Amino acid sequence: xxxxxxxxxxxxxxxxxxxxxxxxxxxxxxxxxxxxxxGYYSLVIIGLCLVMGYAGQLxxxxxGFFAIGGxxxxxxxxxxxxxxxxxxxxxxxxxxxxxxxxxxxDLYGEAVLYINPWPAxxxxxxxxxxxxxxxxxxxxxxxxxxxxxATLGFGIIIFRIALATEILGEADxxxxxxxxxxFPGICVNGDFGNRVMNYYIAWVLVLIGVILLLNLIHxxxxxxxxxxxxxxxxxxxxxxxxxxxxxYTFVISAVFAAVAGIFLTHYNGGIGPSEAGIMKSVRYxxxxxxxxxxxxxxALTMGVLLNFMSLRGMFGSYDDAVFGAIMIIIMLFAPxxxxxxxxxxxxxxxxxxxxG
Amino acid sequence: MKHFLxxxxxxxxxxCLLFSGPAQAEDDTIKVGAILxxxxxxxxxxxPESRTIEMxxxxxxxxxxxxxxxxxxxxxDSGANPEKAISFAKQLIxxxxxxxIVGPSTSGETMKIKNICEQGKTVLISxxxxxxxxxxxxxxVFKTPQKDSFAVKKIYMVMNKLGIKKIAVLAGNTxxxxxxxxxxxxxxxxFGIEVVATEVYDKKAxxxxxxxxKLMANKDIQAVxxxxxxxxxxxxxxxxxxxxxxxxxxxxxGFGNIKYVEAAGVAAEGIIFPAGRLLVADSLSADNPQKDxxxxxxxxxxxxxxxxxxxxxxxxYDAIMVLAKAIEQAGPDKEKVRDAIENMKNFAxxxxxxxxxxxxxxxxxxxxxxxxxxxxxxxxxYE
Numbered sequence: 247x248x249x250x251x252x253x254x255x256x257x258x259x260x261x262x263x264x265x266x267x268x269x270x271x272x273x274x275x276x277x278x279x280x281x282x283x284x285g286y287y288s289l290v291i292i293g294l295c296l297v298m299g300y301a302g303q304l305x306x307x308x309x310g311f312f313a314i315g316g317x318x319x320x321x322x323x324x325x326x327x328x329x330x331x332x333x334x335x336x337x338x339x340x341x342x343x344x345x346x347x348x349x350x351x352d353l354y355g356e357a358v359l360y361i362n363p364w365p366a367x368x369x370x371x372x373x374x375x376x377x378x379x380x381x382x383x384x385x386x387x388x389x390x391x392x393x394x395x396a397t398l399g400f401g402i403i404i405f406r407i408a409l410a411t412e413i414l415g416e417a418d419x420x421x422x423x424x425x426x427x428x429f430p431g432i433c434v435n436g437d438f439g440n441r442v443m444n445y446y447i448a449w450v451l452v453l454i455g456v457i458l459l460l461n462l463i464h465x466x467x468x469x470x471x472x473x474x475x476x477x478x479x480x481x482x483x484x485x486x487x488x489x490x491x492x493x494y495t496f497v498i499s500a501v502f503a504a505v506a507g508i509f510l511t512h513y514n515g516g517i518g519p520s521e522a523g524i525m526k527s528v529r530y531x532x533x534x535x536x537x538x539x540x541x542x543x544x545a546l547t548m549g550v551l552l553n554f555m556s557l558r559g560m561f562g563s564y565d566d567a568v569f570g571a572i573m574i575i576i577m578l579f580a581p582x583x584x585x586x587x588x589x590x591x592x593x594x595x596x597x598x599x600x601x602g
Numbered sequence: 603m604k605h606f607l608x609x610x611x612x613x614x615x616x617x618c619l620l621f622s623g624p625a626q627a628e629d630d631t632i633k634v635g636a637i638l639x640x641x642x643x644x645x646x647x648x649x650p651e652s653r654t655i656e657m658x659x660x661x662x663x664x665x666x667x668x669x670x671x672x673x674x675x676x677x678x679d680s681g682a683n684p685e686k687a688i689s690f691a692k693q694l695i696x697x698x699x700x701x702x703i704v705g706p707s708t709s710g711e712t713m714k715i716k717n718i719c720e721q722g723k724t725v726l727i728s729x730x731x732x733x734x735x736x737x738x739x740x741x742x743v744f745k746t747p748q749k750d751s752f753a754v755k756k757i758y759m760v761m762n763k764l765g766i767k768k769i770a771v772l773a774g775n776t777x778x779x780x781x782x783x784x785x786x787x788x789x790x791x792x793f794g795i796e797v798v799a800t801e802v803y804d805k806k807a808x809x810x811x812x813x814x815x816k817l818m819a820n821k822d823i824q825a826v827x828x829x830x831x832x833x834x835x836x837x838x839x840x841x842x843x844x845x846x847x848x849x850x851x852x853x854x855x856g857f858g859n860i861k862y863v864e865a866a867g868v869a870a871e872g873i874i875f876p877a878g879r880l881l882v883a884d885s886l887s888a889d890n891p892q893k894d895x896x897x898x899x900x901x902x903x904x905x906x907x908x909x910x911x912x913x914x915x916x917x918x919y920d921a922i923m924v925l926a927k928a929i930e931q932a933g934p935d936k937e938k939v940r941d942a943i944e945n946m947k948n949f950a951x952x953x954x955x956x957x958x959x960x961x962x963x964x965x966x967x968x969x970x971x972x973x974x975x976x977x978x979x980x981x982x983x984y985e
Contacts, residue, residue: 521685
């Protein structure tokens, strides 16, 4: 078990590195822009895969968690505190003394003072986790359609809040978000010259996510989750604290979404209400379904492929329709995911025989 | 292990797809990128804009192109999603190496890619209305729609004439509504007007009688200004007349689409709003410098697409024609074209007479708007 998983991680590393080297060799490194964005979306997808595939709980609200993370970080790092500091605001002075603020000039020579992205990101993660926790307690008591509807409702609420709140920029969203300097010299931003670094930042993050989830899945928690997925009542009867495990995974996966939101927001330099939209949540669910629900590698592969194509505009005006259609087709013809189709299995079986 | 093998195979397929690479640019074309919301919540903007731009490029090419080079349009549908606009902008600048970008349709998207175009030294001519696009001025970023603040001032001038002092402001929850509401509130004191009530409604609202009833209870209100671009504009008018409330109704330049008049029926009569002169092109006097441009665009568009030309399509027309004119003047050189746009004077577009300058990347003044009203189901100039 363990050996195979670490082998998979190694292959993922190899693929990530070889793509970058290949783009460098062919002078096509502009592909890395969309691959970076795709990386962050993949983080949401593997997190959702944990909830859907392993714990068997459907969430149609993950774009909401992504948006909470992204918007919180965006607001905190764009709100100009210069005037507040001049007025002698106690809190701002305290933050300033603790070195948690960044003072700089914007493109047009105006002085700006904003919260350092690090504390902003930590606040965003804590906020998302607490919201997921509070929502999770009542919502995860529901099953099937009711759970889907409740999480859908949550997603709509977040979307509406983003659209109606002045500080969140209403329909325009938030622009001109500064880069996120993780460590000196390593910065999450969309500068053309910073592309290779950002590609690796995104995929190292995905890698960390993958390793965390693999460890989780192959631990006591993972076995408990699969028991819940198989038969919740039976799991309860043999002493698995189902409510506890469901909530635990829900919060973890919300945090994955929030982290993705924070990083992508800094990478893009902006966020708009479309990130919180229902179609985004549906898209995440569709990708996990295509990947085969309980297959993190499947979800990751399909997520990269479809998001990459979508971000490059390959689906043209039919973008949302493509994801809807994929969902229907998968549910009808390949409910266990594209990678579990019998065709593939035959191929891999025969390939396996050849290897002996 | 079987999972694994199929996953790896898919990954290989993905990589192959990756390196299928873009077609090489031919030397005798000039690539123009367009990022427009052809579908999604802002399709009423992006739809006419994309059709107009395609039509104009076809025409330019049919006439032999510019300096013997054909324009090649690369149109990307963002569906009004900012994250897609960002991805497309980077793609167009670095990968397609476009000469310039027209669009996006919305202000929110434009603000997301303003810095990207600035960094990529690529001219962006936006069809978004918000003033922040050109204020502060970014070297490479221009916009064609008239400023919201001019529309607001035009409305307030009429109110001053009519002796209206206290008003209510209604706005849809779109970027357009948001920007207009902000300008209405900010400029009111300059004209001695007091906004006594503000209401924001959902862009998909189908009935606003509750909002109207709430406002109607306030006897101080002498006029209502509604700022949106959605069908709700017709609904506001209907609900007000149904409730028997007869205060003047002002709308924004978003009302400049005859569909809304048809939807509101008799309730639309007497609505006052500022708009570009495209709507009244027929009745302009022959010596108006915009007359020829407007009539030609209107006739061409309506003949080709069998639908009324709107001022939104006009923003697309202005964007592509300003660019074409600049290329014609300066030749196919990015920097020179940028300078040519910045120094362009007296260019008659559908939105008004453009006079760009290093301080003004919009180039329109308050006279780009004319006040109009609805009479017998048609748009006429308001006297």
